[in-house]
Amino acid sequence: MKINREATMAGEYDVIVAGGGVAGVAAAVSAQRMGKRTLLIEKTIGLGGLATNGLINLFVPMCNGRGVQIIKGMAEELLRLSVKYSYDTIPEAWKNGEPDEGEKARYVTRFSAPIFTLALTEFVKSEGVDLLFDTIITAPVMEGNICKGLVVENKTGCEFYGAKMVIDTTGDADVLYRAGVPTIQGQNYHTYLPKSVTLETCKKAAEAEDMSKLYGNIYAGGKATLYGGKQPEGKPTRGGTTVKDVTEYVIENHIECLEDIKKDDRWKRTIVTLPNMPQFRTTRHIDGDYTLRVEDAYCHFEDSIAAICDFDRRDYLYEVPYRTLVKTGFPNLITAGRCAAGEGYAWDVLRVIPPAILTGQAAGVACSMAIDDNADICRVDIGRLQKILEEQNVMIHFADKLIPEREMEDVSAGADGHI
Numbered sequence: 001m002k003i004n005r006e007a008t009m010a011g012e013y014d015v016i017v018a019g020g021g022v023a024g025v026a027a028a029v030s031a032q033r034m035g036k037r038t039l040l041i042e043k044t045i046g047l048g049g050l051a052t053n054g055l056i057n058l059f060v061p062m063c064n065g066r067g068v069q070i071i072k073g074m075a076e077e078l079l080r081l082s083v084k085y086s087y088d089t090i091p092e093a094w095k096n097g098e099p100d101e102g103e104k105a106r107y108v109t110r111f112s113a114p115i116f117t118l119a120l121t122e123f124v125k126s127e128g129v130d131l132l133f134d135t136i137i138t139a140p141v142m143e144g145n146i147c148k149g150l151v152v153e154n155k156t157g158c159e160f161y162g163a164k165m166v167i168d169t170t171g172d173a174d175v176l177y178r179a180g181v182p183t184i185q186g187q188n189y190h191t192y193l194p195k196s197v198t199l200e201t202c203k204k205a206a207e208a209e210d211m212s213k214l215y216g217n218i219y220a221g222g223k224a225t226l227y228g229g230k231q232p233e234g235k236p237t238r239g240g241t242t243v244k245d246v247t248e249y250v251i252e253n254h255i256e257c258l259e260d261i262k263k264d265d266r267w268k269r270t271i272v273t274l275p276n277m278p279q280f281r282t283t284r285h286i287d288g289d290y291t292l293r294v295e296d297a298y299c300h301f302e303d304s305i306a307a308i309c310d311f312d313r314r315d316y317l318y319e320v321p322y323r324t325l326v327k328t329g330f331p332n333l334i335t336a337g338r339c340a341a342g343e344g345y346a347w348d349v350l351r352v353i354p355p356a357i358l359t360g361q362a363a364g365v366a367c368s369m370a371i372d373d374n375a376d377i378c379r380v381d382i383g384r385l386q387k388i389l390e391e392q393n394v395m396i397h398f399a400d401k402l403i404p405e406r407e408m409e410d411v412s413a414g415a416d417g418h419i
């Protein structure tokens with residue numbers, strides 16, 4: 001059976017950003033700030049992706065654990081935005097910027113996911129980005145390896161938006177995969193962490209006059225940690241890129257979470273918010289021109305677009321090669337966020353919220369440059385890209401004096417939290 005759907009021509013843009021998670025927001029604002037007409041398409045009705053709809057409301061450390069801020073640029077801007085209208089948990093030493101060198105407290109914060117969602121809408125609109133909510137991207141339209149635009153489905157029907165450049169920030173590399181760009185499939189443990197409150201947590205928050213103490217992951221479905229701790233025995237991992245996987249994930253976790261909550265007095269606890277997207281860390285990412293690896297810690301890359309730090313260990317530093325965002329042969333497709341190319345723990349360091357924002361920022365600038373120069377996105381002038389990003393307060397290369405004088409530890413064994 002062949003089903004033909006007619007798509008209405010609905011608009012033409014310089015840049016289309018597919019998916020409004022933190023990486024997509026950064027990419028769209030970044031392209032728009034470079035003067036490009038930009039459309040951001042999001043399938044839900046709120047921006048932020050996993051960071052908001054997925055209830056992952058923690059900006060992981062943006063410093064080296066010794067008082068030096070590594071991650072800056074739009075990640076800093078969005079961290080500050082995430083707490084502008086609600087509580088924060090920024091350590092005192094970092095409240096007003098970089099502290100004295102040697103400071104052990106790390107530059108992190110929790111934030112209110114729903115309030116950040118509201119702030120992101122205001123941010124994106126105030127920057128002049130066009131935005132479509134409740135719109136699912138179904139297919140890229142390809143002429144050979146060139147993407148002419150995206151077909152979407154929404155309340156209006158089936159629409160087509162044309163673009164000169166497309167940035168895939170779907171988190172699942174949906175656009176790249178369907179465009180024929182090579183991608184890598186990941187596997188996920190069983191994790192489902194809603195935000196809940198009890199009378200006790202309410203009392204604690206009231207006594208401390210601090211809403212950040214109000215709620216937590218008291219009732220849950222899957223409780224598996226980053227490296228599979230608490231993964232139920234015999235339970236298979238999930239790829240998260242088929243409807244069967246997603247549906248089974250939701251059904252199992254709803255039922256398990258309900259079993260968990262049934263144990264306590266129904267008058268003394270409630271769930272405030274359920275995750276509104278699957279809490280899958282790794283679905284699909286680009287098999288890019290370069291794959292960031294654990295051994296790349298402390299390496300300088302000529303095509304670095306940002307220095308980033310390890311969220312779990314002090315000192316560990318990486319640079320993100322531009323090549324992790326592109327695949328030669330696809331001249332107007334680029335990615336960012338958790339679709340960037342990395343393997344093992346290096347990908348974990350690359351995919352978390354602050355680096356995801358920085359790769360988004362870089363992708364937006366790169367698209368603008370490629371349009372101006374009529375160039376292949378894989379061959380943009382790296383020196384000029386780095387200069388523009390530096391002017392936007394991104395650290396491109398970390399200073400060698402920040403490399404500790406000791407042997408590297410095994411970095412794949414440690415972190416087993418909920419990051």
Ligand SMILES: Cc1cc2nc3c(=O)[nH]c(=O)nc-3n(C[C@H](O)[C@H](O)[C@H](O)COP(=O)(O)OP(=O)(O)OC[C@H]3O[C@@H](n4cnc5c(N)ncnc54)[C@H](O)[C@@H]3O)c2cc1C
Nearest residue numbers: 019021022023043049050137170171279337338352353419
């Ligand atoms: C359990 C768990 C714990 C984590 N803990 C932390 C933490 O503590 N701190 C931290 O910094 N990071 C953490 N992370 C990682 C971090 O949340 C994500 O890697 C990061 O937020 C990814 O951002 P993104 O914009 O790349 O992708 P996403 O947040 O996945 O955004 C993708 C967006 O694209 C939209 N989209 C997808 N497909 C389509 C389509 N076809 N059409 C239209 N829109 C589409 C989605 O709705 C979504 O809004 C955690 C992740 C998980 C799963």
